[in-house]
Amino acid sequence: QVQLVESGGGLVKPGGSLRLSCAASGFTFSDYYMSWIRQAPGKGLEWVSYISPGSTTIYHADSVKGRFTISRDNAKKSLYLQMNRLRAEDTAVYYCARAYDYGDFWGQGILVTVSS
Amino acid sequence: EIVLTQSPGTLSLSPGERATLSCRASHSVSNNHLAWYQQKPGQAPRLLIYGASSRATGIPDRFSGSGSGTDFTLTITRLEPEDFAVYSCQQYGSSHWTFGQGTKVEIK
Numbered sequence: 001q002v003q004l005v006e007s008g009g010g011l012v013k014p015g016g017s018l019r020l021s022c023a024a025s026g027f028t029f030s031d032y033y034m035s036w037i038r039q040a041p042g043k044g045l046e047w048v049s050y051i052s053p054g055s056t057t058i059y060h061a062d063s064v065k066g067r068f069t070i071s072r073d074n075a076k077k078s079l080y081l082q083m084n085r086l087r088a089e090d091t092a093v094y095y096c097a098r099a100y101d102y103g104d105f106w107g108q109g110i111l112v113t114v115s116s
Numbered sequence: 117e118i119v120l121t122q123s124p125g126t127l128s129l130s131p132g133e134r135a136t137l138s139c140r141a142s143h144s145v146s147n148n149h150l151a152w153y154q155q156k157p158g159q160a161p162r163l164l165i166y167g168a169s170s171r172a173t174g175i176p177d178r179f180s181g182s183g184s185g186t187d188f189t190l191t192i193t194r195l196e197p198e199d200f201a202v203y204s205c206q207q208y209g210s211s212h213w214t215f216g217q218g219t220k221v222e223i224k
Contacts, residue, residue: 102151106160
């Protein structure tokens with residue numbers, strides 16, 4: 001069955017960096033667009049980034065453009081999100097999702113807390 | 117950016133009752149590219165509906181989606197105990213995909 005497992009979250013100070021990873025299994029990872037979607041505490045969902053199967057098409061929301069970078073390694077069946085210059089408003093649960101247009105499978109999410 | 121407004125914010129119903137959830141878009145959603153998700157506390161969202169009215173794999177037929185343009189509806193015909201959750205709509209008709217703020221369906 002499809003499984004997506006996020007790792008790499010935690011507490012970081014404003015201005016710091018984190019790298020999230022997502023390990024995929026149960027499907028042909030290299031065939032699918034993948035996305036990162038986040039949810040701030042008590043708030044709605046926000047699409048952060050997506051990447052095409054061959055990494056030729058990449059999208060970042062305006063709120064993270066220039067600070068976050070999505071990437072993937074199809075040989076390792078892994079998705080990544082490099083987050084730099086983190087702000088308090090980046091505090092959220094970050095979900096890895098098999099998603100283009102809409103997300104049909106999601107990981108359980110990983111908490112990122114940006115606080116001094 | 118298309119803003120999605122969901123109503124009501126909270127819906128208090130009893131098991132067996134019908135739930136009707138609304139999602140209104142600030143601009144027309146092209147090709148009815150609208151999805152609905154269910155989310156329970158501490159869990160990831162689960163895709164219910166895509167293309168405004170197509171049920172995702174494994175979703176019971178008590179869940180149905182309808183609507184077009186700027187007005188969309190998710191209907192749960194008879195609420196089961198496991199259906200009490202937060203429901204969010206999402207549009208993918210424009211280049212910036214956006215979500216509504218969610219409707220909580222709680223037990224009355």
